[in-house]
């Protein structure tokens with residue numbers, strides 16, 4: 001193929017929904033998806049390859065989704081984009097013409113600027129099947145594992161490295177708590193308690209200054225001079241946008257190196273080039289400021305905006321809300337929007353409502369778990385700003401419900417009147433339903449303090 005109406009570069013969480021979205025909206029258009037790798041990993045499943053999934057081959061996105069939607073696939077690395085001729089040049093191949101181009105080139109792991117990151121048995125969250133097969137093999141043989149970074153990814157790697165293995169796993173986190181960027185202190189403390197219970201050691205307020213060893217890692221030195229023995233190190237400290245190709249093509253990049261886009265996901269530089277996913281700059285739903293949050297869920301939402309807008313402007317990206325969830329041992333944690341500390345940093349006067357209750361009814365129902373939920377509202381207008389949850393398997397979808405309420409700008413009063421469906425085996429009881437009770441407690445606080453907001457009237461209209 002030397003011509004396609006649409007070329008999508010990247011075949012993961014952003015590239016696939018952008019290509020599929022385009023074919024659904026514009027079935028007459030031809031779409032060619034070009035990606036580097038033969039097999040695409042489910043990126044969020046990578047930590048689980050080391051534990052409950054077992055190997056990378058079980059953690060793949062099937063190509064059937066491309067076939068089923070009439071999308072052409074080419075495997076190869078795009079080396080160059082010629083914006084004047086509207087062509088892309090694939091490694092070892094010919095130039096291919098496009099009418100519209102979508103960049104979904106994703107991100108690469110951040111490499112810490114410390115000595116020793118190139119030693120054998122130092123691993124990153126690489127989206128590469130061969131690399132991860134080697135990692136599984138080495139983790140199986142390792143005795144002392146150090147994880148650098150106690151965010152969601154570091155904690156998931158730690159949990160999975162420990163699972164069914166007789167080893168020592170230590171997380172080193174430079175902030176006062178694990179998961180601190182995402183959730184408030186009380187949830188961090190709960191997560192750290194669960195980590196301790198499953199035998200993972202957590203060292204906080206400490207940085208790794210160097211990775212030690214000859215060719216192979218033997219330990220790490222911390223900022224306070226302490227040395228930890230390690231025969232394997234995993235670095236999980238974040239990702240950076242993979243935008244070398246975009247830069248070479250002269251597209252404008254933002255402060256963090258991501259492609260600057262407008263609300264329609266068009267690149268700021270070229271109206272025929274769109275970008276989505278980790279390579280595209282993110283803007284906060286709340287402040288509109290540039291945001292470093294990169295998630296597959298955000299990539300998917302942006303990609304759907306791209307797919308719809310390629311030949312006809314239809315959708316706007318509302319900005320990233322930031323919805324995370326994870327599980328440590330048997331305990332799940334989730335957050336959507338701003339936690340209380342982040343809301344205060346943004347200058348909001350906040351009111352919270354908190355509830356702990358069983359997630360089934362009665363609580364002794366099979367699989368029933370105590371679920372804790374905290375909602376954060378703006379005192380001025382009652383708007384929901386964020387929510388944090390810990391509990392069992394229902395935590396993930398409860399976090400998503402909170403996100404829907406935030407996206408639709410619901411107030412405490414409106415959330416307290418949320419109509420849910422309940423079933424003893426599937427949800428909390430309608431009397432103890434966490435979301436409405438936490439919202440009602442926040443309404444009570446606002447009313448006790450004499451606060452009145454006009455959105456109350458909206459709820460009763």
Ligand SMILES: Cc1cc2nc3c(=O)[nH]c(=O)nc-3n(C[C@H](O)[C@H](O)[C@H](O)COP(=O)(O)OP(=O)(O)OC[C@H]3O[C@@H](n4cnc5c(N)ncnc54)[C@H](O)[C@@H]3O)c2cc1C
Nearest residue numbers: 010011012013014036043044078106107277278295296297
């Ligand atoms: C360990 C880990 C766990 C995570 N867990 C979660 C989670 O639980 N939930 C969540 O929402 N997010 C999670 N994330 C984040 C999520 O994985 C990313 O946000 C998501 O992968 C972004 O998708 P993307 O398509 O933008 O980029 P990527 O997944 O990085 O894909 C980029 C694609 O572009 C291709 N490409 C790049 N350059 C070229 C080129 N020059 N030519 C051809 N092809 C090219 C690559 O081959 C690849 O196909 C996790 C990330 C990691 C690393």
